[in-house]
Amino acid sequence: MAHPLPVTAPREREEPTTPGPRPARGGEERRSSADELPLFAKVRSYRSAAEVRATGLYPYFRTIESAQDTEVLINGRKVLMLGSNSYLGLTNHPKIKEAARAAVARYGTGCAGSRFLNGTLEIHLELEAALARLVKKEAVLLYSTGFQVNLGVISTLVGKGEYIIADKSNHASIVAGCLLSPGKFIRFAHRDMAAMENRLQQIEPEAGKLIVVDGVFSMEGDIIQLPELCRLARAHRAVVMVDDAHAIGVLGEHGAGTASHFRLTDEVHLIMGTFSKSLASLGGSSRRTPRRLIISSITRVR
Numbered sequence: 588m589a590h591p592l593p594v595t596a597p598r599e600r601e602e603p604t605t606p607g608p609r610p611a612r613g614g615e616e617r618r619s620s621a622d623e624l625p626l627f628a629k630v631r632s633y634r635s636a637a638e639v640r641a642t643g644l645y646p647y648f649r650t651i652e653s654a655q656d657t658e659v660l661i662n663g664r665k666v667l668m669l670g671s672n673s674y675l676g677l678t679n680h681p682k683i684k685e686a687a688r689a690a691v692a693r694y695g696t697g698c699a700g701s702r703f704l705n706g707t708l709e710i711h712l713e714l715e716a717a718l719a720r721l722v723k724k725e726a727v728l729l730y731s732t733g734f735q736v737n738l739g740v741i742s743t744l745v746g747k748g749e750y751i752i753a754d755k756s757n758h759a760s761i762v763a764g765c766l767l768s769p770g771k772f773i774r775f776a777h778r779d780m781a782a783m784e785n786r787l788q789q790i791e792p793e794a795g796k797l798i799v800v801d802g803v804f805s806m807e808g809d810i811i812q813l814p815e816l817c818r819l820a821r822a823h824r825a826v827v828m829v830d831d832a833h834a835i836g837v838l839g840e841h842g843a844g845t846a847s848h849f850r851l852t853d854e855v856h857l858i859m860g861t862f863s864k865s866l867a868s869l870g871g872s873s874r875r876t877p878r879r880l881i882i883s884s885i886t887r888v889r
């Protein structure tokens with residue numbers, strides 16, 4: 588699902604303001620003077636979330652008091668979970684929990700450093716090799732979230748004078764990656780291949796181009812028309828990247844995703860995945876050919 592912005596009800600002003608800095612005596616005084624800072628003006632006047640809450644229909648940030656499963660506890664009541672992305676029901680699976688316990692017992696609870704320096708564990712490499720086998724790609728690089736895959740890969744790969752061609756319904760993390768890139772960001776109407784072709788035709792033939800789309804779209808739930816997209820990418824010499832957050836574990840051979848579903852693995856150059864949905868955990872991965880892309884990511888991703 589797209590990430591909703593965290594919103595809280597606006598704080599009422601508690602005391603009259605006085606111009607100029609206040610003496611920093613108590614924590615309370617420091618907080619209220621920060622409340623008056625100009626940048627926070629929009630926060631003070633923000634009302635939408637409180638208004639929706641007052642109707643009783645505010646859908647976000649419900650607190651779950653049990654394990655993620657087909658039924659969960661909310662406010663002490665057992666309710667059906669219809670919004671989960673744990674497509675394979677693995678999040679609460681005894682074998683997965685046991686494997687997590689064994690990993691913590693052996694390696695501790697963190698990496699104590701970035702992958703780049705002292706944070707690469709042998710289990711990272713094992714997992715990367717297993718994922719590469721699943722999706723039949725040459726190499727895989729793990730990230731700490733799927734969001735970071737899209738930020739890191741797109742902004743590193745597409746440079747100045749190059750182009751990103753993106754579906755308008757792409758996930759927020761793809762949009763964030765596109766905005767971070769110095770390349771030109773062009774969008775086409777959702778799943779409209781004629782519009783995509785039209786955008787490609789307007790770009791100089793020799794310019795570097797990345798077409799990036801969700802495999803299964805997170806809001807609409809529909810699937811990209813990958814055969815037509817790949818045909819156009821080939822004709823215009825564009826690189827294809829598919830965000831398979833909602834397709835890994837669901838579509839394709841052994842859950843290998845959208846490219847596998849359409850038998851187009853060789854034509855999709857970059858496959859993005861996340862562990863926060865079917866794969867019952869947290870983290871992200873990018874699977875790609877050729878292998879040297881991995882080396883450039885490890886050393887250049889922000």
Ligand SMILES: Cc1ncc(COP(=O)(O)O)c(C=O)c1O
Pocket residue numbers: 588589590732733734735758760801804805830832833861862863869870871
């Ligand atoms: C299509 C899509 N891409 C990327 C992400 C980001 O994945 P993660 O939760 O691992 O940051 C999500 C998650 O909401 C998603 O739905």
